[in-house]
Amino acid sequence: MSFDNLDTLYRQVIMDHYKKPRNKGMLEDGSMTIDMNNPTCGDRIRLTMKIEDGIVRDVKFDGDGCSISMSSASMMTQAIKGKDVDTALAMSETFSLMIQGKEYDDEMDLGDIEALQGVSKFPARIKCATLAWKAMEKGLKE
Amino acid sequence: MNPYEIRKLFPILDQEVNGQPLVYLDSAATSQKPAVVIEAMEQYYRGYNSNVHRGVHTLGTKATDAYEGAREKVRKFINASSTEEIIFTRGTTTSLNTVARSYGGAHVKEGDEIVISYMEHHSNIIPWQQLAKEKGAVLKYIPLQEDGTISLDDVRATITDATKIVSIMQVSNVLGVINPVKEIAKIAHEHDAVMVVDGAQSSPHLKVDVRDLDCDFFAFSGHKMVGPTGIGVLYGKKNLLEKMEPIEFGGEMIDFVGLQESTWKELPWKFEGGTPIIAGAIGLGAAIDFLEEIGLDHIERHEHKLASYAIEKMSAVEGLTIYGPKDGEKRAGVVTFNINDVHPHDVATVLDADGIAVRAGHHCAQPLMKWLDVSSTARASFYLYNTEEDIDKLVSGLVKTKEYFSNVF
Numbered sequence: 035m036s037f038d039n040l041d042t043l044y045r046q047v048i049m050d051h052y053k054k055p056r057n058k059g060m061l062e063d064g065s066m067t068i069d070m071n072n073p074t075c076g077d078r079i080r081l082t083m084k085i086e087d088g089i090v091r092d093v094k095f096d097g098d099g100c101s102i103s104m105s106s107a108s109m110m111t112q113a114i115k116g117k118d119v120d121t122a123l124a125m126s127e128t129f130s131l132m133i134q135g136k137e138y139d140d141e142m143d144l145g146d147i148e149a150l151q152g153v154s155k156f157p158a159r160i161k162c163a164t165l166a167w168k169a170m171e172k173g174l175k176e
Numbered sequence: 177m178n179p180y181e182i183r184k185l186f187p188i189l190d191q192e193v194n195g196q197p198l199v200y201l202d203s204a205a206t207s208q209k210p211a212v213v214i215e216a217m218e219q220y221y222r223g224y225n226s227n228v229h230r231g232v233h234t235l236g237t238k239a240t241d242a243y244e245g246a247r248e249k250v251r252k253f254i255n256a257s258s259t260e261e262i263i264f265t266r267g268t269t270t271s272l273n274t275v276a277r278s279y280g281g282a283h284v285k286e287g288d289e290i291v292i293s294y295m296e297h298h299s300n301i302i303p304w305q306q307l308a309k310e311k312g313a314v315l316k317y318i319p320l321q322e323d324g325t326i327s328l329d330d331v332r333a334t335i336t337d338a339t340k341i342v343s344i345m346q347v348s349n350v351l352g353v354i355n356p357v358k359e360i361a362k363i364a365h366e367h368d369a370v371m372v373v374d375g376a377q378s379s380p381h382l383k384v385d386v387r388d389l390d391c392d393f394f395a396f397s398g399h400k401m402v403g404p405t406g407i408g409v410l411y412g413k414k415n416l417l418e419k420m421e422p423i424e425f426g427g428e429m430i431d432f433v434g435l436q437e438s439t440w441k442e443l444p445w446k447f448e449g450g451t452p453i454i455a456g457a458i459g460l461g462a463a464i465d466f467l468e469e470i471g472l473d474h475i476e477r478h479e480h481k482l483a484s485y486a487i488e489k490m491s492a493v494e495g496l497t498i499y500g501p502k503d504g505e506k507r508a509g510v511v512t513f514n515i516n517d518v519h520p521h522d523v524a525t526v527l528d529a530d531g532i533a534v535r536a537g538h539h540c541a542q543p544l545m546k547w548l549d550v551s552s553t554a555r556a557s558f559y560l561y562n563t564e565e566d567i568d569k570l571v572s573g574l575v576k577t578k579e580y581f582s583n584v585f
Contacts, residue, residue, distance in 0.1 A: 039194070040529050040580065044522075075521060076538040076545065076552040098551045100521035162521060 042152035043159070044101065051105035051146065056112050059094045066176070070169040072161055077103045081111075081169040090114050090122055090174075095166060102150070102159050107166030109147045119174050126167050133163050177474040183561045185210040185466075196531025199566045204349050204510050204557030205535050206399045207380060209463075213402060216462035217455045227451055229428065243454050246461030247444070253464045254394060255385040256411055260443035263417075264457050267408035268376040269299040271395030272343070274410055274447065275372055276303035278420045279393070280341060283370075286312035289339040291369070293318040293326055293355075294547045295348045298540040300374040304343060318344075320547060324351040324500040331360050339369040346378035350539045350555065351500030352483060352507030354382070358389045365390070370416070376400055380559070381479055381508045383472040386411050398456060403463035407456030410447070417443050424449035475560045479509035482558045482567065486511045489571045496574065499548055509558030512539070515574065518581045520554035526577040532570055 060067075061082035071078035077099030084092040093115050095107045110129075114122040129147060131138035135154030153163045183189050186208045191198050200208060220242065226235035228243045247259045256262060265271045280303075284290065290304045294317050308315040318334045321327050326344075335342060342364040346357050361371035370392040375384060380401035386394050393416075398407040412420075422429055422440060429449040431439040440446035467475065484504025490496055495516035501507055515523055520536035527534055535555045538545045545551065556570055 040526060043525065044580075074537065076542070077521075078551070100519035102521070156525060159521070159525060 039155070043156055045149040045152065047146050047149040048101065048105045051108040052101040055095075055104060055108040057094045057108065057115070058096065060096055061092055061094050065092070066173050068169045068173040070165060070172065072099075072103070072165055074161070075100075077162060077165055079103070079107055079166050079169050081107075081166065081173060083170070083173050085119065085174070088119050090117055090119065093170075095169075097166075099165070100159075100162055102153060102162040103165050106147075106150055106163045109145075109150070110166045110170060113145060113147055114170065123171065123174055126171050129167055130164065133160055177470055177478055177560070179478065179561055179563045182470065183563075185212070186561055187211055187214070189561060193531040193533070194529050199530075199532040199569050201556040201558065201562065201566065201570060202533045202535050203380075203559035203562075204377060204400070204555065206405065207402050207559055208561065209402055209404065209459075210466050212466055213404065213459050213462045217404060217459040220455050220458050225455075228454055229445070239454060242458050242461070243452065246457040246464075249461040249464045250409055253384070253468070254379070254409075254411055255387050257387065258414060261411055261414050261417065263410040263412070263444045263447040264452055265395075265408045265410050265447075266406060266453070267397040267399070268374060268395045269408075271393075271408055271410035272299055272372070272374065273303045274423055275341075275343075275393050275395070275412070276307045277423045279370065279416065280304075280307045280311075282419075282421065284308075284311045284313050284340050287338065288313045289316050289336060290314070291316045291318060291335050291339050291342045291364075293344055294320050295324065295326075295351060295353070295541065295544045296343075296345055297349055297374065297376065298542070299376075300343055300345055301543065304341070313340075314338075317543070323502070324348070324548075325353050325506075326355050326360075328356065328359055328363070331363050335363055335367050335369060337367050339364070339367050341372060342369050343372035343374065345374040345376070346384075347381060347508045347510075348500070348544075349377045349510065349557075350512050350541050350544055350553070352510035352512070353500055354378070354506065354508060357391065361390050361392075377508065377510070380467075380475075381472075382476045392416055398460040398463060401463055402466055404456050404459040407453045407460050409460075414443065417447070422446050422449060426450050428452065470560060476508075478560060479558060480505050480507075482562055482564065483507050483509050483511060485564050486556065486558070486567045486570070489567060490574070493571060493574050493578070495578065499550075499553065509562070510555065511557070512553045512555040514550060514553050515578060518577060520552050522581065523554045523574070523577055526580055527570070527573045530569070530573045530576070532573050534570070 065082045065084040068081045079097035093111045224235045224238040226239040228240040364371040372393040373391040375396040379396040394411040399405040426449040499512045524536035
């Protein structure tokens with residue numbers, strides 16, 4: 035078996051977030067809670083966010099899922115913490131384009147998240163990667 | 177029976193996936209189709225495509241003969257008394273919904289009980305859940321034994337005189353267990369309840385005899401038994417079907433239509449509103465011919481052998497958990513498992529890179545996943561075209577999966 039192709043999916047940084055998730059857990063009261071799951075595979079996420087003055091002051095996630103969904107959640111929380119709501123939503127849009135293999139604005143610094151670019155080559159796994167982002171979008175748009 | 181010879185009859189199996197020969201281990205989701213099934217449908221569309229039960233013309237007669245001929249093949253296949261008891265549907269889900277809405281709608285009242293088990297597929301849970309909610313009835317679950325089997329003591333303890341419907345799968349799509357539906361039907365009848373059998377996973381793999389089982393309804397799908405998608409069957413005892421109302425109304429199912437009132441055709445057509453699934457039924461008929469030529473008893477034995485072999489080889493992989501009974505003789509060709517520290521989606525992706533197709537997820541059985549205390553699992557399922565060599569490739573793929581995941585960290 036050639037693992038070359040797999041290596042574009044399971045990048046070191048993804049595995050690092052999977053094994054050592056950042057911002058794992060739940061925020062205490064005063065924050066919003068969004069539950070979301072992927073009904074086709076059973077992955078689920080609970081996202082808690084604290085928004086003050088249009089800024090994502092704090093964010094944590096809890097959930098259960100594969101390496102792609104959980105690492106994506108970890109990276110997402112890291113990326114949006116401290117950002118204003120509009121920037122977080124813009125990042126989500128850029129992420130969505132990137133993960134589908136479409137052209138995206140590479141001026142925007144996505145940091146570790148760019149490691150997930152390889153997911154676009156595995157159409158069956160795109161929904162894994164977008165779960166946490168959809169939860170975040172839902173929360174911020176409410 | 178020689179699976180290597182059988183494989184050659186399935187055109188799709190002769191291909192490479194991701195540069196590797198395809199190893200298809202997802203037949204419990206849908207089986208592959210032999211050339212004879214594909215050709216039977218093609219012949220219909222190329223040679224005698226026509227609507228049934230209407231035309232006076234030659235093609236219409238040919239199409240009607242083929243469609244009704246397929247019904248007779250189904251009748252023989254499950255040993256029903258009459259073709260009046262064989263209703264073509266879109267699949268198991270539609271068949272079960274028909275029973276829930278038509279029979280259940282008329283017979284289940286507030287406070288009545290409907291009994292299913294913890295291992296049911298969503299299609300044998302939700303129609304009953306909806307019915308129970310609508311009627312104010314109680315939906316009860318037969319618990320499972322440690323090894324995932326159903327004990328008749330638990331069945332006796334769950335079914336009461338308030339039970340109106342018992343609905344159980346004959347073979348589990350997750351655990352592979354074969355349930356004692358004949359004995360369960362007997363207990364249901366002692367309490368004057370009707371017995372519904374979900375045969376989606378049994379009809380492809382073992383000889384079904386609805387008269388021997390003495391079930392009142394039996395539901396199954398064509399696509400899991402080398403037939404096409406979009407066609408399924410609802411068997412029902414004639415005395416029950418006769419009293420039941422159709423749930424779909426329109427063309428094809430009517431006798432006389434007045435401005436305010438209409439009457440229905442006789443059985444089975446009153447349940448087949450609209451132009452039926454003609455090509456699908458013809459394809460299912462060809463699938464039945466194909467399976468019967470090989471012999472369901474041979475297929476069943478082959479699967480027990482593969483299940484036993486798979487359990488033995490997979491158990492040797494360190495950190496691998498197999499769900500359900502460990503005795504291959506007690507199960508159909510389904511092995512559901514997890515590997516420590518590797519999520520089943522990741523297992524499926526790595527195996528796919530090796531050309532091996534398995535399923536990962538909750539397998540449309542969330543209550544069972546809860547009972548197993550897992551959020552998802554990986555599943556390898558076998559059919560008549562699989563070989564021990566396929567299982568060897570799976571096992572070596574699993575070993576490589578473990579190695580890959582311990583290396584990338």
